[in-house]
Amino acid sequence: MKGLYLSPALPGLDALRRAFYEWARSDGLTWIYIAKVLCAAFLTLWLAMRLELPQPSTACVTVFIVMQPQSGQVFAKSFYRLIGSLIGLSVMIVLVALFAQERVLFLLSAAIWIGLCTAGAARYRDFRAYACVLAGYTATLIGIPATTQPEAAFMQAIWRLLEISLAVGCSTLVSAVLLPQTTTAAMRNALYLRFGAFAGFMLDGLRRKLDRNAFVAGNVRFSSEAVGLEAMRTAGAFEDPHTRLRSRRLARLNSEFMTLTTRFHALHQLRERLLGQSREDLLAAIRPCLAPLEEILETLRDRPLTVDDAGRLAERLERLRQEVRAAIRMARAQLGEDHGDALLDFDSAAELLYRLVDDLHDYALTHASLSAHRHEREQWEQDFTPKANLLASVIAGLRTGMVVLLFGTFWIVTAWPSGGMFALNAVAILALVSSSPNPPHTAMQMAGGTALAAVLGIFVGLFVLPRIDGFVMLCLVIAPVFVLGAFLSTRPRWAGYGPGLLIFFCIGALPANHTVFDPSGLINNYIALLLSMIISAAVIAVVLPPNAPWMWRRLENDLRRRIVHAVSAPAQNLVTGFESGTRDLVVQAYGLASSSPAAQHNLLRWMFLVLEAGHAVIELRREQDELPDAPAYADNAPWRRATRVLGRALIRLFVQPSADNRQRALNAVQHAIDRAQAAAEPYELHFEQAPVRRVLSYLHFIRTSLLDPNSPLPPLPAPEPSHAA
Structure with a gap:
């Protein structure tokens, strides 16, 4: 019909619902996390001001450090934050008592302690590293101001501990109550999906559909997942008693998965070598032994393996063990006795295949046992053992100790009013990035976040805060900065910018309970923060960088x-x-x-x-x-x-x-x-x-x-x- 305009069909209700669910499972989780960060930060800030704690900014900084998308990680980081803070405060009180009248000896002893803590943070590859970081950082937080006012060191330690404890309590409360995203649920989902992905990986490998790059990428992925799952298991034990009851079985499951991947890799490599040697006769003899396993893997490919599925899989694998044993005997009898080294090749492949099925059976039994609160497979004495290079840890500690001495000496010689901030921030950065995967890159990103924090902090501190009144207006003013920082911290590509913005905006711009309008002090503090960030990043990148x-x-x-x-x-x-x-x-x-x-x-x-x-x-x-x-x-x-x-x-x-x-x-x-x-x-x-x-x-x-x-x-x-x- 002439002149008729047909508009495109509007999406139906089902399409909108599916789109909403997809958004909720991806970006929706990010915005839930940002909302929880805001709630925890504002609750902490309000309580700190109502309780008249001297430095509400310290409490806010703690919130941004311990908050994580999953509640188990928050509980774990909070626990180790308190442990590290208590150790750091105790050590620094002792040092202040011993060297209150001698700044040089105090600075030297503080540098040694902070260097040891940083070395420990680089050495340990789990939450203990975080405790080491906080033991050094908290000692600096108390010790550096105490060099000018040693008589106030004890009360400063008490105030800092109260501020940290308040932030830890608010963070764990918000994370557990407000739309909780549990580590246990994330770990369960990872376990279910991981096995389905590995089943598809094995099937493609057995059918020779994996090129070298895909095979390598798969092994790297499964290695990373094994390391990550151990961290989730540790964090999950803090939030869920059911996870604690199954902790050793989960450790066993992860260990059996690593053994399983190694066994499959060995079988795959042996078949590739036989293929390179044109041993088609042996490959043909082994192929019937693999067929029953391939049938089972086909039903598991890319499907989540639930606890009930694991029980049924264990029964099928028990029958498969007998089938594989019979198939190996038949294939071995057909080869005869006159094949020389070919018999060793066949025996090696047969043994690897039989052990692969046996490992699959063990894995399925352990996975199925998770349905029970108590089970005999919980009796597992082997532990995940992270490794780090001792020399690299020592260098990280020496680097941090050297920076403490240099920055502290500069502060003492120049009597710069913001010299304490200068030295304190350098220690914080070197300690925080010591356990990151790429410390120079992380330090440079945090320096960029600090530069943005300086611009926003000076603007807010000089032109906005003097013109507002009341806690609600304060929250409205700083909320956009908190949202931006929290959003950046959720993006792996920009993850270093978020903490730099959040932490140093709070340190520089948030008002204390005894608020003083001091433009020169504010600018001086941000100059100190920027200089220490830039110099610290340069030191990490130049002095034996860990990614060299x-x-x-x-x-x-x-x-x-x-x-x-x-x-x-x-x-x-x-x-x-x-x-x-x-x-x-x-x-x-x-x-x-x-x-x-x-x-x-x-x-x-x-x-x-x-x-x-x-x-x-x-x-x-x-x-x-x-x-x-x-x-x-x-x-x-x-x-x-x-x-x-x-x-x-x-x-x-x-x-x-x-x-x-x-x-x-x-x-x-x-x-x-x-x-x-x-x-x-x-x-x-x-x-x-x-x-x-x-x-x-x-x-x-x-x-x-x-x-x-x-x-x-x-x-x-x-x-x-x-x-x-």
Whole structure:
């Protein structure tokens, strides 16, 4: 019809509802968090003013430090904030009492204490790091003003503790009551989704649909998730008694998941090596053994694994273990006895496959046990063990101690009225960024946030606050700044700007209970804040920065030395300690080497090799610890002596990688294989009744890992040319 205009159809109610739910699950959570930050900050500020605490800004700063999107993280950070504050206050009171009349000795002792706290923050990779940060920062918060008024140090300590406690109480109350987002729920969701993603990853790997980049990216992702889940488990125990009852099972589940990923990686790598050697006959023999597992994984791909699903999965995997055992026997019988080393390849692949199914079964049983408040699988004595480089921690402590001495000396010599703020802020920055993934980057972002805080703080302090009256108007004036800072802190790309803006706007612009209009003091304070931020960021970026190549090399060295742990560490916490420490080192190194893809690639190659060889060594140790009491399995049997020689050769190789050490390790593993073959049980026995044959499979896998042309090990020495007689 001429002139008829058809407008586009308006979205229906269902479409609007779906759009709203999608927004609520993403950006909606961010705005809920921002609203909770505002409520906690304003409640704390109002109470601090009503109670006439001297520095409400200290309480507000504490709110911004401890507030997190999930309540469990708030509870955990608040707990360690109080612990660190109590320790820092106690130490500083002692130092003030000892050196009240001698500023030089006081400054030296304070620098030593703060340096030790910063080193501890860099050393520990969990909430203990936060306690160390606060022990140093709170000591500075009390100690620096006490240099001019030592007689007031004790009362200042009491006031600061009250301000911090008030902020902690308000933050935990708001986080728990106002639209709570629990860490327990986030952890449960992560557990459910993680296994479905890993099932799809395994299925694609078994069907050879993963290229090298996708395989590497998947392993990095699962390593990061294992480290993150441990942090959520610790935080969840603070908020939920049901999580505390299941804490050891959750730790066990995370450990079994790490073992599972390592086992699958080993199987995948062995199949890739056989493919590179054109061993299609062996791959064809193994394929029927994999088919039942692939069928189960197809039903689990990208689906959340609930507790009930895990129980049903455990039953299916119990049946699958018998099917895989029968399929391996049939495939082994078809190969016959005349394949030489091919039998070792098949045995290694078969053992890895059987153990993979066994690990899946253990994981499903532990996951299913979470439905019960109490369960026998809670009896788990192994712990997640984060690792950090000792030298890097010491350097972080020395760097902070040096800055305290330099800034404090400058303050004493110049008698700058804002010198205390200058020194205090430098310590705060160096301590806060010491445990971040990329300290120089974080410090520069916080410096940018401080610059913005200075502009807004001077404007608000000089032109707005003198013209308003009442607490409500104060909240309306500062709310936009708080919203902007909280929003920036939720964006990973700008995460450093948010704390810089929030913390230093509060320190500089929020009125004290004894309010004084002092324009020159306000400007002086912000000059001190900006100078200390810029100098601190420069110090971190110049004085042995933690993201420099020297640090990558140190972490790579620590990563290689994980083999020493696998070979010689006590049996207690051996598996979880090895897996968690290795992954934590890789997560750290991968983040620090973000500016160098080549360094990241090399670190990942070492990670794969260390996990392969280390896990095989641990399995060798397990097999020997569980040997029956028989002469063939005695401690002085030739094959057992050969495996001990192999352990020493592997340590030498990974501590000092060289072509000669690689050849020595290959000679040692070949010698161990020869001795184990001489003592191996008949092939009529299944692996479960043949421990030496299981040992052989792991020895052979170590040999294939050392021979892998894609490994980061130095090339083998060229064979010497033969001479005619």
